[in-house]
Amino acid sequence: MGSTFDPLLTPADDSAAVTLTQDDLKRIAAYKAVEYVESGMVVGLGTGSTAKHAVSRISELLREGKLRDIIGIPTSTTTHVQAISLGIPLSDLDSHPVVDLSIDGADEVDPALNLVKGRGGSLLREKMVEGASKKFVVIVDESKLVKHIGGSGLAxxxxxxxxxxxxxxxxxxxxxxxxxxxxxxxxxxxxxxxxxxxxxxxxxxxxxxxxxxxxxxxxxxxxxxxxxxxxxxHGMFLGMATTLIVAGKFGVTVKDRFG
Ligand SMILES: O=C[C@H](O)[C@H](O)[C@H](O)COP(=O)(O)O
CATH class of the missing domain: 3.30.70.260 (ACT domain)
Structure with missing residues (x-):
């Protein structure tokens, strides 16, 4: 496990480092995950307040010409609408049954990278898209880490x-x-x-x-x-995540299941 803060990903004002909001942490984790996206990839686009930052970042990089020929596979109608509004080309699993990489948030993550997802109700499409992915990068702020599934008091x-x-x-x-x-x-x-x-x-x-x-x-x-x-x-995603990115007050941690 490595732990670093990327200055490009933190707010412009250094003095804000001690006052990062939960949304800042979600954005930091999401931006880090988008570093895994390469031109030409079919990318699973997750759902929720963390994943939406990844979708925005992908569209930004497409606009800047730093990414090209991305095809997004949205995991909910909400993400579909966001991606369309940002101009990300979209498709579905019928046309692209193999997804190169998916990026999504989670409600809980245990030490073995098992997840609970679906607090926003998108678990079925997420499981279909992320289950079809060669790589599944999970992005969370540190509040999502639990010792065991169901351990945060959430359902x-x-x-x-x-x-x-x-x-x-x-x-x-x-x-x-x-x-x-x-x-x-x-x-x-x-x-x-x-x-x-x-x-x-x-x-x-x-x-x-x-x-x-x-x-x-x-x-x-x-x-x-x-x-x-x-x-x-159900919303337990067991053995599916290949990489976990956690943003916390003291930095970003990347953990690979097979690393
Ligand atoms: O149905 C919702 C999804 O599984 C979300 O990915 C999950 O609830 C995490 O959402 P958020 O990033 O908003 O905490």
């Missing part, structure tokens, strides 16, 4: 079909009863204050698993979730 999201979603929610809660699981259907609050189920880009719902204790064997947990009829995908 592990599961995308489910709307049909009898409460039945599926109950089955998921039962599955992890030993870990003190509470499974909740994700809702959004409308302008009038009423709650409706949050709908993903794929027309599905999300059940969030709040865990009191470690769920143990992650591969076994993954298989058990995916065996439940009604489940589409």
């Amino acid at each position: 592990v999201p599961v995308e489910v079909v709307p049909f009898c979603c409460n039945f599926t929610r109950g089955k998921l809660e039962e599955l992890f009863r030993g870990a003190g699981c509470k499974a909740k259907l994700r809702v959004k609050v409308g302008s009038g204050g009423g709650e409706t189920a949050a709908v993903t880009d794929n027309g599905n719902y999300v059940v969030d698993l709040y865990l009191e204790r470690d769920i143990g064997d992650l591969d076994a947990a993954s298989e058990a979730i995916l065996r439940l009829p009604g489940v589409v995908e």
